[in-house]
Amino acid sequence: MVLIEKPASKARWLSLAVLMLPVLLVTVDNTVLGFALPKIAEALHPTACQQLWMIDAYSLVLAGLLVSMGSLGDRIGHRKLLLAGSFGFAVVSVLTAYSETAMQLIIGRACMGIFGAMLMPSTLALIRWVFEDREERRLAVAIWATTLTVGSALGPLVGGVLLEFFDWGAIFLLAVPVLIPLLVSGPLFLPESERDASGPLDPVSIVQSMVALGAIVYSVKRGASDGIDEVVLITFLIGLLAGWMFVWRQSRLAEPLMDLSLFRNGAFSSSILINLMSLAFLVGFVFFTTQYLQIVLQMSPLGASLALVPGQIMAIIVGMAVVPIAKRVPVHVLIPILTGFVGAAFLLVASMGGSLAVWVAAFALLNIGVGAITTVTNDVILSAAPPAKAGAASAISETAYEVGVVLGTTLLGGLVTAYYRGALQLPAFLNDIQFMLASETLSGAFSVAAGLSAEQAQVLMLQAALAFEGGVGLVSWAAFGLALVAMLITWRTLRIAEAKAVEESWRC
Known part of the structure; x- marks a missing residue:
């Protein structure tokens, strides 16, 4: 084990500022693609399944490799891993920006996920290493967690601004100006962490986790786009089997x-669950909101992104403001209240339709809840884990974050797509190719409408908008119900965990 001198007080906060660059980029990449989907659909003509994979290939690979990359960082040093991941991420992003087919873009997104997995664990690991004082570390983790939410919320704004003036490839070229400062300043301002090579990497576990996530996500996507068939059932069972084998192997x-073993702590497990669900709600909401604003309400990318700015501002304010509140309000009360804001956002969309004012208000409510939840749950997660297992706890937290991103587009986006395909009533004047493209996705219908007469385009888009709105309404009611369930689960499990903690303190 190599001892490394830690930075002085001012240098610590400068180090934190440098570390926020990759965190912001990785989280922006989770949602920025949603605004580019209409333009990508026109250029690359992806199927419904490919359209979902464009978004999820990145987060799926990222989630599957986060824990193993955290272990690799322990062995070779987290600063070294961070810089290597930053360089690879920048190079692959440039190549992905010039994709000529949908499959090339999907492969590029998957490769970005590999290098993105090198970035996220290293940022939190270096924060733990740099900030020894608990209060300083709590504030640093709050900034880190707020940046996660802000990055996801800023994705639509960044995408809207770029797409207003540039082609869709610009959203990937964004990585270059963000990561070059990191590659230059990282060696100067970031300390290297201690290296501990005692724990061997386990390729079998990595493969099992990747197969489990990949098979389950693929089965849901295929079921949403093509209906449930033998392939869907077989791949879903393969995913469940791989997941069971992963859990069985980890226990031995x-x-x-x-x-x-960390999941035996009720506070830890319930915080992981609500963290995962909140990110799924946010990313799923962004997935269909960006399409609705641009295609149904016919807003420009810039106009649609500006409509979501109030929500993004709320995410920043609430993410930091909740820190002093969390010191005074018990988490078993605070987290269910914050989850209530998430449920209220979907209830608003489900009950009041899809006007611009409703979307703006709902996105603000959603960000109030998610922004604060991310900060509070990450503090609970690190506090609930023993000091010796802080690294494992943070890796699980980050994995839950990315799994939530995947589930947001897979489940919520998949349900919207499935409803759209089932409810869509296409006009008879479409030829076979136009019929196929329009029935795939809302973006496909928009692309077909561009080649029709004004009257025919209006008829087609009216039917497409009705089907899409129906899917959004169904998903919003489902998300509202899930939020209510999450409120009850977190209230009960966190209350029990807090009571046990008090009992144990009295025994001591």
Whole structure:
């Protein structure tokens, strides 16, 4: 183990500023693609399944590799891993920007996920290493968690601004100006963490986790786009089997890839669950909101992105303002209240339709809840884990974050797509190719409408908008119900966990 001198007080906060660059970029990439989907659909003509994979290939690979990359960082040093990941991410982003087919873009997004997995664990690991004082570390983690939410919320704004003036490839070229300052300043301002090579990497566990996530996500996507068939059922069962084998292996390894014993703590497990669900709600909301504003309400990318700015501002304010509140309000009360804001956002959309004012208000409510939840749950997660397992706890937290991103587009986006395909009533004047493209996605219908007469285009888009609105309404009611369930679960499990903690303190 190599001892490294830690930075002085002012240098610590400068180090934190440098670390926020990759965090912001990785989280922006989770949602920025949603605004580019209409333009990508016109250029690359993806199928419904490919359109979902364009978004999820990145987060799926990222989620599958986060824990193993955290272990690799422990072995070679997190600063070294961070800089290597930044360089690879920038190079792959440039190549992806010039994709000529939908499959090339999907592969590029997957490769970005590999290098993105090198960035996220290293940022939180270096924060833990730099900030020894608990209060300083709590504030640093709050800034880190707020940046996660802000990055996801800023994705639509960044995408809207870029697409107003440039082609869709510009959203990937964004990585270059963000990561070059990191590559230059990182060696100067970031300390290297201690290296501990005692824990071996476990390729079998990595493959099992990737197969489990990949198979389940693929089955849901294919079921949404093509209907449930034998392939869907088989791949879903393969995913469940791989997941069971992963859990079984982790419970028997002396040094598991994922320490499942942490989930015995009710505060830890419920915080992981609500963190995952909140990100799924946010990303799923952004997925269909960006399409609705641009295609149904016919707003420009810039106009649509500006409509979501109030929500993004709320995410920044609430993410930091909740820190002093969390010191005074018990988490078993605070987290269910924050989850209530998330549920209220979907209830507003489900009950009041899709006017611009409703979308703006709903996105603001959603960001109030998610922004504060991310800050509070990450503090609970790190506090609930023993000091020796802080690294494993943070890796699980980051994995839950990315799994939530995947589930947001897979489940919420998949349900909207499935409803759209089932409810769409296409006019008879379309030829076979136009019929196929319009029935795939709302973006496909928009692309077909561009080649029709004004009257025919109006008829087609009216039917497409009705089907899409129906899917959004259905998903919003489902999300509202899930939010209510999450409120009850977190209230009960966190209350029990807090009571046990008080009981144990009295025994001591």
